Amino acid sequence: MPSDRTVSRSRRARHHRGKATASVAGAFWTVMVGTTIPTPLYPDYAAAFGLSALTVTVAFAVYALGVVAGLLGFGSLSDRAGRKPVTAAALLLAGAAAGIFLVADGLALLLGGRVLSGLSAALVTGAATAHLTELAPPQGRIRAGRIALAANMGGLAGGPLLAGVLAEWAPDPLRLAWAVNAVLVLVTLLLLGPVPETVERRAEQRLFTLQLPRVPAEIRAPFVRCALAAGSGFAVMGVLTATTGLFFTTLLRLDSPTLSGATVSLTFVCVATGQLLARVLTPRPVLPAACLGLVASAALIATAMLTASAVPLVAAAVADGLSAGLALGEGIALITRRTEPAVRGQAFSALFAVAYAMLALPAIGVGVLIVHVGLRYAGTVFAAVVALIALGVLASLRRGRLPA
Numbered sequence: 001m002p003s004d005r006t007v008s009r010s011r012r013a014r015h016h017r018g019k020a021t022a023s024v025a026g027a028f029w030t031v032m033v034g035t036t037i038p039t040p041l042y043p044d045y046a047a048a049f050g051l052s053a054l055t056v057t058v059a060f061a062v063y064a065l066g067v068v069a070g071l072l073g074f075g076s077l078s079d080r081a082g083r084k085p086v087t088a089a090a091l092l093l094a095g096a097a098a099g100i101f102l103v104a105d106g107l108a109l110l111l112g113g114r115v116l117s118g119l120s121a122a123l124v125t126g127a128a129t130a131h132l133t134e135l136a137p138p139q140g141r142i143r144a145g146r147i148a149l150a151a152n153m154g155g156l157a158g159g160p161l162l163a164g165v166l167a168e169w170a171p172d173p174l175r176l177a178w179a180v181n182a183v184l185v186l187v188t189l190l191l192l193g194p195v196p197e198t199v200e201r202r203a204e205q206r207l208f209t210l211q212l213p214r215v216p217a218e219i220r221a222p223f224v225r226c227a228l229a230a231g232s233g234f235a236v237m238g239v240l241t242a243t244t245g246l247f248f249t250t251l252l253r254l255d256s257p258t259l260s261g262a263t264v265s266l267t268f269v270c271v272a273t274g275q276l277l278a279r280v281l282t283p284r285p286v287l288p289a290a291c292l293g294l295v296a297s298a299a300l301i302a303t304a305m306l307t308a309s310a311v312p313l314v315a316a317a318v319a320d321g322l323s324a325g326l327a328l329g330e331g332i333a334l335i336t337r338r339t340e341p342a343v344r345g346q347a348f349s350a351l352f353a354v355a356y357a358m359l360a361l362p363a364i365g366v367g368v369l370i371v372h373v374g375l376r377y378a379g380t381v382f383a384a385v386v387a388l389i390a391l392g393v394l395a396s397l398r399r400g401r402l403p404a
Contacts, residue, residue, distance in 0.1 A: 021135050021144070023191040025151040027087050028128035030184045032155025033162065034094045035063060035117045036241070036268075037177050038101075038110075040164040040261035043245045044173055049106055053246060053375065057367030059110050060242040064360030066118020068353050071126075074119075075349040078127035082199045087131065088192060090124035093117075095185040101178045125152065125352075134198035146276075153272035157265040160241075164261025173257065215350050219338050225393050226331035227351055229290050231358030232389045233324020236297055237267055238359035239366050239382055240317060243375065250375055251308040263314055267321040274325015278333065286330040288397055293323030294390035298383040305379035328355065 038045070042056045051059070078086040093116050100113035129148040136144035162180065167173035215223050245260045278286050300316035303309070328351075335347045362382060369378030 017135055017137075020195040021132060021147065023188070023195050024083075024087065024128050024131050024135065025147050027091055027188040027192050028124055028132075028148065028151035029155040029158070030181070030188045031090050031094045031120050031124040032152055033159040033184065034097055034181045035121050036156050036159030036264070037163040037181060038114070039160040039241050039264050040245050040257035041167060041174060041177075042242065043249045043255070044167065044257075045110065046246075048174060049110075051107060053243075053370040054364075054367035055107060056246070057242040057363045057370075059107070059114055060238070061360035061363045062111050063114040063118040063121075064238065064356045064363075066115040067122045067356045068118075068360075070119045070122020071349045071353050071356070074123055075126055077123070078130060079199065082197050083127050083131035083134070084192065084195060084197050086123050086127035088189065090120045090127065091185050091189050091192070093120035093123065095182055095189075098178045098182040098185065102175050102182070104174075126348075131195075131198060135196075149272055149275060153268045156271075157268035160261035160264040161258075162261075164257040164259070167257035167261075169258075215347050216339055219334060219347075222334055223331065223347070223351070225287060225396060226327055226334055227354040228389060229287055229294065229327035229393050230324055230331055230351070231354050232294050232386050232393075233271075233290070233297075233320055233327055234355045234359040235362040235382075236294070236301070236316070236320040236386055237264075237271075237324060238363040239379070240264055240267060240313075240320070242363045243366065243370075243379070244313070246370075246375055247304070247313065247379075248310070251305075252310060254310075259310075263310075263317050266314065267317040270318050270321025271325040271328070274322040274327075275329035275332070276325075277322070278326045278329025281326075285397075286326050288394060290323045290326035290330070291390040291394040291397075293319050293326065295387045297323060298387035298390070301383040301386075302380045305376045305383070308376070 038060070042060070045051060045059070046053070046056050074086075097113045097116035097120065100109050100116065104110055104113065128151070129145075132144045132148045132151075133141055163173075163177040166177045166180070170176050241264050244263050245257070248254045248256060248260045274290075281289075297316045297319035300312040300319060304311075304313035304316060331351050332348070335351065339347050362385075366378050366382050369381060372378075373381075
């Protein structure tokens with residue numbers, strides 16, 4: 001029988017571990033909130049600063065390019081510098097981005113703030129996810145992964161909802177949400193202070209190194225399929241994030257930041273749900289279901305654009321989120337099952353680099369099309385391209401007769 005002192009010590013350890021986990025998850029959530037706050041505010045920024053639809057989509061896209069640059073340059077930094085310092089650096093970058101948006105008076109500052117947001121997301125994603133896993137006891141690693149997923153996608157979903165509600169019901173829509181975000185950054189920085197470090201820093205290690213994506217040859221074919229499917233889902237998310245506000249204001253003549261923010265938030269919630277479903281469905285064929293969901297999402301986007309209806313757009317957000325989550329979850333499972341630990345981090349970086357590159361570039365392409373043919377037909381053309389990519393991945397699965 002354990003003594004009362006042993007039981008008391010065990011309870012204190014669980015309590016401290018729980019507080020540390022909550023602090024790291026809170027920091028993760030706060031950084032991700034800041035990355036999506038601008039989503040329902042793009043029409044307001046366009047009106048305030050005289051920006052075109054193309055400029056708005058470029059302002060969104062530089063965030064994703066910042067994430068890709070951060071993943072390539074600093075994806076493994078926390079392995080060498082420690083989890084806490086890198087998470088703290090991500091919070092400081094997020095705070096700097098919030099400060100820039102608070103004083104922004106034109107495009108240059110918007111772009112600078114978005115780049116800092118992208119870098120903060122790249123830093124915190126790997127550092128906080130690893131920290132949460134390492135803080136957990138061996139039997140709690142699965143739960144730690146779910147906490148990381150909830151913090152990540154919950155933050156991405158919380159940003160548009162917070163900004164949309166404040167923009168619609170509170171004064172100063174272009175600044176209030178950033179002031180709230182800045183306060184959250186300060187609070188989570190303070191809470192991060194007592195959290196124990198889980199990485200031992202070695203003096204001989206180089207802190208900064210360029211880590212190019214690397215995928216082992218034995219998983220390259222299924223990796224490409226997963227990356228293309230997940231990237232297609234992220235491409236839809238990118239376009240929805242950049243243009244949903246424009247859709248409501250220009251096609252529906254409905255100025256509702258809350259509604260546009262909630263639509264994008266729903267997408268991120270469904271991404272998290274799709275990743276959880278991928279774990280449940282494995283080893284059943286997950287990728288074919290994701291591809292079919294992407295085709296359905298593309299059809300719904302085209303319907304929404306051609307009929308100027310909000311219902312199919314919301315349905316497309318749900319279908320795309322679930323499909324992207326399934327494909328991403330399958331890619332994560334593939335890398336986890338079939339790569340050695342020494343190259344696993346690089347493979348994960350490659351997967352997310354593809355996903356975020358496809359998040360950014362199609363948004364710019366749609367912005368160019370909007371200038372020439374308008375939002376309605378630009379969205380329809382984009383939907384057709386997504387459907388073709390998804391059908392191509394599905395056809396490759398049938399030829400290879402692979403369940404992935």
